[in-house]
Amino acid sequence: MKNIQQKWNQVSLVKQIIIGLIIGILLAVIIPEAAKPVAILGTLFVGALKAIAPVLVLVLVMSAIAQHKSGHKTNMKSIIGLYLLGTFLAGLIAVIVSFIFPVSLSLADGAEDITPPSGVTEVLKTLLLNVVDNPVNAIVNANYIGILAWAIVLGLALRNAADTTKTLISNFSDAVSKMVAWVIKFAPLGIMGLVIESITTNGLESLLSYGKLLAVLIGCMVFVALVVNPIIVFAAIRQNPYPLVFKCLKESGITAFFTRSSASNIPVNMRLCEDLGLDKDSYSVSIPLGATINMAGAAVTISVLTLAAVHTLGIQVDLPTAILLSVVAAICACGASGVAGGSLLLIPLACSLFGIPADIAMQVVGVGFVIGVLQDSFETSLNSSTDVLFTAAAEYKEWRKEGKQISIHKA
Numbered sequence: 001m002k003n004i005q006q007k008w009n010q011v012s013l014v015k016q017i018i019i020g021l022i023i024g025i026l027l028a029v030i031i032p033e034a035a036k037p038v039a040i041l042g043t044l045f046v047g048a049l050k051a052i053a054p055v056l057v058l059v060l061v062m063s064a065i066a067q068h069k070s071g072h073k074t075n076m077k078s079i080i081g082l083y084l085l086g087t088f089l090a091g092l093i094a095v096i097v098s099f100i101f102p103v104s105l106s107l108a109d110g111a112e113d114i115t116p117p118s119g120v121t122e123v124l125k126t127l128l129l130n131v132v133d134n135p136v137n138a139i140v141n142a143n144y145i146g147i148l149a150w151a152i153v154l155g156l157a158l159r160n161a162a163d164t165t166k167t168l169i170s171n172f173s174d175a176v177s178k179m180v181a182w183v184i185k186f187a188p189l190g191i192m193g194l195v196i197e198s199i200t201t202n203g204l205e206s207l208l209s210y211g212k213l214l215a216v217l218i219g220c221m222v223f224v225a226l227v228v229n230p231i232i233v234f235a236a237i238r239q240n241p242y243p244l245v246f247k248c249l250k251e252s253g254i255t256a257f258f259t260r261s262s263a264s265n266i267p268v269n270m271r272l273c274e275d276l277g278l279d280k281d282s283y284s285v286s287i288p289l290g291a292t293i294n295m296a297g298a299a300v301t302i303s304v305l306t307l308a309a310v311h312t313l314g315i316q317v318d319l320p321t322a323i324l325l326s327v328v329a330a331i332c333a334c335g336a337s338g339v340a341g342g343s344l345l346l347i348p349l350a351c352s353l354f355g356i357p358a359d360i361a362m363q364v365v366g367v368g369f370v371i372g373v374l375q376d377s378f379e380t381s382l383n384s385s386t387d388v389l390f391t392a393a394a395e396y397k398e399w400r401k402e403g404k405q406i407s408i409h410k411a
Contacts, residue, residue: 017254020188024195032200039197042258045190048183049264054139056176056267057288058151063173064284065155066166075279078394079286082232083294084330086386089228090296091329094220094303095322102311103213103304105367142263144292148285180267187255187268194258210371213308217371220300221378225249229296229389236397244392248272248385256384257377262291265384272388283391290387295333297379298343301368302329306350309364315354325353343379344368 008016027035130138130145138146158165226245233241251272256265266287273283303325310317317325332346347368348361368375 016188017191020190020192021195021254021258024192025199027192028196028199035196036200039193039200041186041189042191042193042195042197045183045186045193046259046261046264048186049259049267050142050261052176052180052183053263053266054142054144054147056180056270057144057147058135058139059169059173059176060270060284061148061151061288062155062158063169064281065152066158066161066169067281075282075391075394075398076285078236078397079282079391080289080293082236082390082394083290086224086229086232086390087294087296087299087333088326088330089232090220090224090382091299091303091326091333092323093224093228094300094329095307095326097216097220097223098304098307098311099322101212101216103216103308104312105210105213105308105364144263144288148288148292151288152285177270181271184267184271191255191258198258210367213304213367214371214374216308217300217304217375218378220304221297221382224296224300225253225382225385229386233389233393236393237400239396239400241393244396245389247276248389248392249381251275252388253381253385257381260376260380262380262384262387265380266291269384269388273391276388276392278392278395282395283388286391286394287387290391291384294387294390295343295383296386297382298333298346299326299329300382301343301375301379302332302346302350305344305347305364305368306354308367309347309351309356309360310354313356313360315356317354321353325350328353344372 011019027038130143131149133141133143133146135146135150137143138150158169230241230245233244252265252269255268256262259265269287269290270283273287274280306325306329307317328350332349333343344365347365348358351361351364
């Protein structure tokens with residue numbers, strides 16, 4: 001038994017996850033009823049990640065800022081610029097593809113009990129209120145905007161603290177990171193449980209009637225992940241971007257696909273950044289921030305579903321309005337984490353650009369919930385993997401300027 005455990009530990013985490021994925025699919029297909037109890041492993045895994053992630057973000061960001069040495073670059077301006085550019089281009093690509101392959105929907109009620117935000121002002125207001133949320137309340141409710149704000153303020157306040165205090169904070173940060181590593185070791189079992197739950201509970205039959213819509217949505221996200229993002233990264237590092245792109249998709253995108261939560265994937269992304277040799281002062285801030293504002297997948301979802309409603313109603317759209325939709329989708333996507341329900345609830349806001357009534361827009365949201373099993377998985381996978389991708393690209397850009405060797409293949 002000990003030999004088996006040693007051999008298992010020698011296998012990379014990604015390969016372990018793939019093994020868990022395959023076992024989960026086989027169990028769900030061959031013995032679905034007997035496999036259902038095993039699904040609790042997925043619930044426990046996601047629950048553990050969600051529990052530790054808020055504390056990890058608070059401690060890491062606070063520690064990074066408190067320990068920061070004057071004159072040490074953190075690349076945050078470049079990273080935020082890449083986040084915003086990537087989100088806008090994702091929305092623009094979704095608009096273009098929606099015009100080339102227009103989708104019409106068979107609308108049906110499905111989201112009557114949900115109240116969407118009334119405008120961009122309300123989205124921004126919610127974000128601002130989240131910034132000043134009670135820190136304990138922010139941690140309990142996983143309000144990452146509030147957690148980030150308090151972590152930054154506490155970190156700045158501790159910049160002039162005694163070295164012993166900074167050492168204590170650093171040790172606590174290392175301890176929480178160690179706890180995260182323990183949780184991640186159970187990722188193969190967690191993914192196996194999530195796959196079993198997804199297949200035995202949801203199935204794929206309900207998605208067949210929305211095949212074209214899903215094809216456009218997923219096609220846009222794949223295009224952004226494999227074409228748009230690599231172009232952005234190449235412009236930054238002037239090297240073949242695909243080894244880095246595929247590493248991020250493999251080690252971050254796979255777990256995000258099944259957890260369907262950027263926040264839950266923060267510990268995974270932190271570990272990947274460490275493996276890539278990135279500066280902890282940068283990624284300890286940029287990864288939690290990316291889980292909040294780097295929302296290319298959400299921009300795609302908002303744009304595609306909004307234009308599907310437009311095409312369904314036969315509304316004519318001119319080029320300036322289409323570009324405006326890309327901008328609104330990017331802004332809404334950045335604010336998605338501050339609104340209960342995520343990107344789907346921001347669709348009515350985008351629909352209002354075209355004068356689409358709220359009752360019709362909410363039916364489109366209902367369609368979004370139907371296809372959410374796949375839509376949300378691909379969306380989260382794109383969002384989360386891009387957090388690491390752009391963080392690495394910004395740092396590698398600085399390495400290139402300083403003449404350092406960028407070994408993406410080894411990374």
